[in-house]
Amino acid sequence: MCGIIGYIGTKQALPILLEGLRRLEYRGYDSAGVALVAPDPLGGEASGSKIFTERAAGKVSELENKFIDNNLPGLIGIGHTRWATHGAPKEENAHPHGDCENNIAVVHNGIIENYQELKNELAARGHKFRSETDTEVIAHLLEDEPKELSLEKKLMNILPRLVGTYGLAVIDKNDSKKIVVARLGSPLVIGIRGSEFFIASDPSAFISQTREVLYLDDGEVAALSPQGIEIIEKGISKNKQSELLEWSAEKIEKQGYPHFMLKEINEQPKVIEDTIRGRLEEKDGLAHLGGLKEAEEKLRKIEKIIIVGCGSALYSGKIGEYIIEEYAGIPVECEYASEFRYRKPVLDDSTAVLAVSQSGETADTLAAIREAKRKGVLTLGMVNAVGSTIARETDAGIYNHAGPEIGVASTKAFISQVAAFALITLFLGRQRQMSAVTGVRIAEELKTLPEKISQIFSQKEQIESIAEKYAKFSNFLYLGRKYNAPIALEGALKLKEISYIHAEGYPAGEMKHGPIALLDKNFPVVAIAPKDSVYEKMKSAIEEAKARQAPVLALTTEGNNEMENLADDIIYIPKTLEMLTPILSIIPLQLFAYYIAVSKGYDPDRPRNLAKSVTVE
Ligand code: AGP
Numbered sequence: 103m104c105g106i107i108g109y110i111g112t113k114q115a116l117p118i119l120l121e122g123l124r125r126l127e128y129r130g131y132d133s134a135g136v137a138l139v140a141p142d143p144l145g146g147e148a149s150g151s152k153i154f155t156e157r158a159a160g161k162v163s164e165l166e167n168k169f170i171d172n173n174l175p176g177l178i179g180i181g182h183t184r185w186a187t188h189g190a191p192k193e194e195n196a197h198p199h200g201d202c203e204n205n206i207a208v209v210h211n212g213i214i215e216n217y218q219e220l221k222n223e224l225a226a227r228g229h230k231f232r233s234e235t236d237t238e239v240i241a242h243l244l245e246d247e248p249k250e251l252s253l254e255k256k257l258m259n260i261l262p263r264l265v266g267t268y269g270l271a272v273i274d275k276n277d278s279k280k281i282v283v284a285r286l287g288s289p290l291v292i293g294i295r296g297s298e299f300f301i302a303s304d305p306s307a308f309i310s311q312t313r314e315v316l317y318l319d320d321g322e323v324a325a326l327s328p329q330g331i332e333i334i335e336k337g338i339s340k341n342k343q344s345e346l347l348e349w350s351a352e353k354i355e356k357q358g359y360p361h362f363m364l365k366e367i368n369e370q371p372k373v374i375e376d377t378i379r380g381r382l383e384e385k386d387g388l389a390h391l392g393g394l395k396e397a398e399e400k401l402r403k404i405e406k407i408i409i410v411g412c413g414s415a416l417y418s419g420k421i422g423e424y425i426i427e428e429y430a431g432i433p434v435e436c437e438y439a440s441e442f443r444y445r446k447p448v449l450d451d452s453t454a455v456l457a458v459s460q461s462g463e464t465a466d467t468l469a470a471i472r473e474a475k476r477k478g479v480l481t482l483g484m485v486n487a488v489g490s491t492i493a494r495e496t497d498a499g500i501y502n503h504a505g506p507e508i509g510v511a512s513t514k515a516f517i518s519q520v521a522a523f524a525l526i527t528l529f530l531g532r533q534r535q536m537s538a539v540t541g542v543r544i545a546e547e548l549k550t551l552p553e554k555i556s557q558i559f560s561q562k563e564q565i566e567s568i569a570e571k572y573a574k575f576s577n578f579l580y581l582g583r584k585y586n587a588p589i590a591l592e593g594a595l596k597l598k599e600i601s602y603i604h605a606e607g608y609p610a611g612e613m614k615h616g617p618i619a620l621l622d623k624n625f626p627v628v629a630i631a632p633k634d635s636v637y638e639k640m641k642s643a644i645e646e647a648k649a650r651q652a653p654v655l656a657l658t659t660e661g662n663n664e665m666e667n668l669a670d671d672i673i674y675i676p677k678t679l680e681m682l683t684p685i686l687s688i689i690p691l692q693l694f695a696y697y698i699a700v701s702k703g704y705d706p707d708r709p710r711n712l713a714k715s716v717t718v719e
Contacts, residue, residue, distance in 0.1 A: 103129045103505040104197075104211040105183040106290070107307045108271045108281050110326050111298030115179035116169065118300075122307035123162045123181050128355045129303075130506020131183035132191030132489060133159045137198035137207035139273045140176030151278035153207050157196035178281060180271045180301075182209035185506055186488035188217070189234030199238040201245035202230055205275045208244070210237040211303050212267035212288035213503070215380040220263065240270060253277040254325040257284055258337060261323070266380075271301055280327040285318040292316040292324060292331060294344055299326040305347055306355050313347040363509035363600070363706040367692050368559065371552035373514040374685070376503045377521045378548050382528075387541020389528035397498035400480050402533050404454045407432055408447065410439040410470040411458035412716065414512040414595060415519065419458045420588035422523035425681045429540065430531035440466040443473045454480040456526075460507055460515035461715035462490025471495055484522055486515050500526065509707050510714050511600050513692050516592065517555075517685045524548055524682065547679045551686070554676040558689045561673060565690055568655060568671045569697035575626050578605040579617055579652075581643055582630035582687075589630050589684045593691035600699040600706040610643040621650035628694075629669065630687050633659040634680045644668050655694075657687050 105126030109118045119136045135157030142152035154174045158164040162183065182197035189195040198207040214220070217236030220243065225231065229242045243263060247256035253274045267287030273280075283290050283301050293300030293308040293315055300308035301324075305315050316331070318324060322340075325332045333340050359365035381390050394401060407426060409419035416438060423436040437447075439457070443466065449455070455474035459467045462485040471481050471492060483492050483499030486507065493499060504518035524544060532541050572578075578597060582590035591607035598605050608617055610629070621627065627647040631640035645668065647654050656669035665672050673694075675686040699706045 104185050104303065105129050105131065105307065106180070106209050106211055106269060106271055106301065106303040107182075108180040108283070108301035109298070110178045110281050111295070112177060113298070115176050116174045118308075118311065119179050119181035120162065120166055121310065122300075122302060123165070123183055125307045125309075126183045126303070127162060128508065129183065129185070130508060131185050133157065133184045133186070133193065133196035134162050134165045134182065135196040135198055136165070136174070136179055136181040137200075137273060138174050138176030138179035139207075139275055139278045140178070143175065151275045153200065153204050153273065153275050155198055155200060155204070155207055157193050157198070159191055159193045159196060178273060178279070180207065180209050180273055180281060187213055187501070187503060188236045190489035190494070192489075195233045195235050197237060199233060199235060199241050201241040203245065206241045206244050206272060208237060208241045208270060208272045210240060211269040212286075213376075213379065214239060214264050214268065215266040216264070236266075240264070240272075244272065244274070249276055252325070253280060253282045254323055254332070254334060257282050258323055258334065261286075269303055280325050282323065282325050283318065284323045286320050290318045292318065292326065294331075297328060299331060301326065304355075304357070309347065314344050315347050316342055316344040360700075361509065361696075361705070361707045363511055363513060363696055366507060366509050366514045367689070367696065369505070370514050370517055370689065371555045373504045373518050374521050374548070374551045374555065376505070377518045378525065379503070381525055382545045382548065384542060384545045384549070387528065387538050387543070387545050388532055389525040389545075391500050391525060391529050393500045394482070394498050394529060397480060397482070401454065401530060403452065404432065404480065405452040406454075407434045408442070408449075408453060408455045409434060409436040409458060410442045410455060410467060412439050412464050412466050414516045414592055415458040415460060415464070415467070417588040417592040417595070418516055418519035418523065419456075420591070421520050421585055421684050422458075422526070424585050425523050425527045426530065429527045429536055429544070429681065431535055432530060439464070439470040442470045449474065449477045449479045451479065454482055456482040456484060457492050457496060458484045458519055459490075459492050460486045460502070460512055462487040462492040463715045463717050464492075465717050468492055468495070484519060484526075486518065510709055510712050511596055511695070511706060517688060520685050521548065521551070544679065544681075547682055551678065551682065554678060554686055555689055557676050558686060561690070562693060565673060565693045566697045568673070569694050570701050571671070572626055572653070572655065572694075573698045573701045575624060576603060577620070577625050578603065578628060579613070579620060579625065580605060580607040580628045580630070581610040581613060581640070583610045583636040583639055584634070585681055585684050586630040586632065586687055589687050589691070590628075592688055593628060593630070593695070596692055596695035597698065599712055600695055600709045601702055601704060602710070603698065610640055613643055613646065618646060618650065621647055621652040623651040623653065626653040626655060628691070629654055629656045631656050631658050631665070632675060632683045632687060633662050633677070634683060641668065657690055
């Protein structure tokens, strides 16, 4: 996720900015940059100030290397680590971004959804753009404001034009003794040390400098200058109380959560919002996926899709297989990427191969895509890391916008993938036989999911105590049917990879073909049994397991009271469309695995033997 740092005070700003950027590295990023405003050394007193900007793709150390010989002067500056959402991770797209004359520099977290429309309008007015980012439009909008206005006034004039979310900071050579910040939907915090001020997307960036903080709220603008801090809301100045931070830097990086995995599980309501943001046209039940636009006509003609992936990405693909077949009417196969690349798959120009990958760097998935390209078929990517290899090597694709996933066990990326498959299904289905009514129903239900995920969190304490009860077992059998058969696989994987307990995921119908021989009082079953089209079959599987004395933990739909007589323990999930239940049913299983791992004293963020991205075969 992008990171912001800024400083205005009596010290050289550059070292403070670079330290802040280093402290923000944990958020995940792919480029970085700084901009300072200072008297122009070549222009003498009369010339006023100048904006000095340096940026670099890659790590903060790449940026620091640019200052080995030339130190940037100045007591006022802003910095940024970028997690690419629009435009590849390269120097031209790194923040800060400037206006045509480089009189202004801006850093921004969030997404400006209407940036293209603003960019077209500004270009028509003669503005020249240097990047592919949405952020750059902010600098050019400010440039068109009357020069004599204060920077905060200019910013307040243009903010109503922005649709989307922002946490941003701006400096201006024509109002050179201040930093102005604004917040809407993306956090911004001010640090205070006497007459020195810091700004950041989270306080870990400046916690070594001060613990006195003042959090901005949505809709607030703040002007920081030697005269102090002015907070403005709807054009009116207001007072806000600062507070003293108790946290350590490490704790702040996890925003108070003990592990990144738990933080990312809790981010999931927002991740669904971010995945679907700006992509749904509810009134006609359509999905607008810019990344598939250039392949739109080819996609209209494809008659088969092969989904490839590894691990959790594969399991989301298995759900995608069911959804696309049922609602878009296209035959789909979901393949282990590591198998696909060595098989002799039958491919022709009516086939599309879709790679799912959070990192966009998984070797087996990349190799599968390259094999498909060698055979000349259309390749698509569903990737979280913008600009990653798989994103760049596929013909078209969709970004998840789930933000960087730090925990090795995939959680928020997985549900974002399932939601993205729902978007792809709308896109393909509405090109074909899917009715507007069905499309509208899916689009409307997708928008309810963030709240429904939050409802599941209200059972956290109960899930934790169930986890402690089951932590003693050495084996588990996870069972599900249809859309939840892949959730049985994903739930078992979560438990395996962070608690090192043996767990098998199976389609419930397979139990009587072998696995049932395993069951006894020491071999619990986790049954994913929402009230859906296969619920009665799941009930039978639970009864068969109970007949073998296996303890049963069941997941079922809120209000389904008959489960009380069937299972030993129950976790309820809200009702939703059958095709979307996986997004809800996986949440309790993520928490179940997390609490068991923690109860056994393991670190869920760094499970043994595992890497976050398997870039080797
Ligand atoms: C999931 O919890 C695992 N960490 C692992 O299976 C992962 O999903 C797999 O390695 C694929 O990674 P990718 O999505 O980055 O390609």
